[in-house]
Amino acid sequence: MAKRHRIDPSDYRSIVFLTGAGISVASGIRPYRGPGGLWNDETLVKFSDLETFRKDPLAVWRFMSETRRISAAARPNPAHLALAELEVRLEAEQSLTVITQNIDGLHRRAGSSHVIEFHGSVTRTRCSNHRCDFPAFEDPLLHADSVPLCSVCGAPLRPDVVFFGEIIPSVRGAAAMEALADCDLFVAVGTSASVYPATRFVEWAWKRNARTVFVNVESFRDRDPVAATWFREEYIGPAERILPRLFGEGLDEEELDGYRPEVLEDLPEARE
Ligand SMILES: [Zn+2]
Numbered sequence: 001m002a003k004r005h006r007i008d009p010s011d012y013r014s015i016v017f018l019t020g021a022g023i024s025v026a027s028g029i030r031p032y033r034g035p036g037g038l039w040n041d042e043t044l045v046k047f048s049d050l051e052t053f054r055k056d057p058l059a060v061w062r063f064m065s066e067t068r069r070i071s072a073a074a075r076p077n078p079a080h081l082a083l084a085e086l087e088v089r090l091e092a093e094q095s096l097t098v099i100t101q102n103i104d105g106l107h108r109r110a111g112s113s114h115v116i117e118f119h120g121s122v123t124r125t126r127c128s129n130h131r132c133d134f135p136a137f138e139d140p141l142l143h144a145d146s147v148p149l150c151s152v153c154g155a156p157l158r159p160d161v162v163f164f165g166e167i168i169p170s171v172r173g174a175a176a177m178e179a180l181a182d183c184d185l186f187v188a189v190g191t192s193a194s195v196y197p198a199t200r201f202v203e204w205a206w207k208r209n210a211r212t213v214f215v216n217v218e219s220f221r222d223r224d225p226v227a228a229t230w231f232r233e234e235y236i237g238p239a240e241r242i243l244p245r246l247f248g249e250g251l252d253e254e255e256l257d258g259y260r261p262e263v264l265e266d267l268p269e270a271r272e
Pocket residue numbers: 127128129132133134150151152153154155
C-alpha cells in the first residue's frame with residue numbers, strides 16, 4: 001500500500017512556519033526567483049532600494065503603489081488558510097507562529113494571528129524619519145501621484161517594507177528567535193532553503209531537536225547538502241495542495257512530486 005503522509009499538530013507544543021514567495025504564487029503574486037521571478041526584475045531592485053527612496057521617493061511610491069494594488073486584489077489561497085485553520089485547532093498550551101518573508105499581508109488576511117512579517121508589509125505606511133514616533137498604519141491608499149508627508153514631523157512617509165540597503169528591524173529578529181527558542185516543529189514553505197533567513201532558522205530549530213520539514217515545488221537536496229542535513233524531510237509540490245492535506249486528512253505518496261521521508265527514531269541528543 002502506498003505510504004500516506006500526515007503531520008498531527010497535536011504532537012507539538014511550539015510550531016513555527018517560515019513562509020516565502022512560493023506560498024503566494026497561487027494568489028497571483030509573482031515569485032521572487034525562477035522564470036518570471038521578481039528577482040530578475042531590474043525595476044524591483046531599483047525601486048526597493050533605500051538610496052532610490054532618498055533621491056526620488058515618488059518613483060518608489062509609484063512602484064510600491066502598484067505592488068500594494070496587486071496585494072490588495074489578491075486573495076489568501078488554501079495554503080494561507082490551512083495555517084490559519086491550524087491555529088484555531090490548537091490547544092491553549094500550544095503555540096503557532098508564522099514568520100514570513102512576504103510583504104503581501106496575506107497571512108494576516110487569512111486569519112493567522114501570530115505573524116512576524118520579517119520584511120514588513122506593503123499594506124502599511126510609516127514615517128521615513130527614524131526619530132519620529134508616528135506609528136505605522138494600515139493604508140489602503142495608493143500614492144502614485146504625490147509623496148504623502150508625516151503629520152507629526154513633515155518628513156516623507158514610506159511603505160513599511162525593508163528596502164535593499166536596510167537591515168531587518170531588531171525587534172522582528174528577536175521575535176523570530178523567541179518563537180524558535182522552544183520550537184519542536186519547524187516547517188519552511190515556498191522559500192529557498194539555502195539563503196538567509198531560512199538557513200539560520202532551520203539550523204536553530206534543528207539544534208533544538210525540532211522536527212524540520214521543507215515544503216516547496218523544488219527539492220533542494222541535490223543543490224544544497226548543508227541545508228539537506230538540517231531539514232529532516234521534504235515534501236515536493238505546490239504549498240496550496242500539500243499543506244491543507246499534510247496537516248489534515250493526509251496525502252498519498254502519488255500526490256507528491258517527490259518526498260524525502262523522515263527518520264525520527266534516531267533523533268540525536270540535543271545539539272549545541
Ligand atoms: Zn514623522
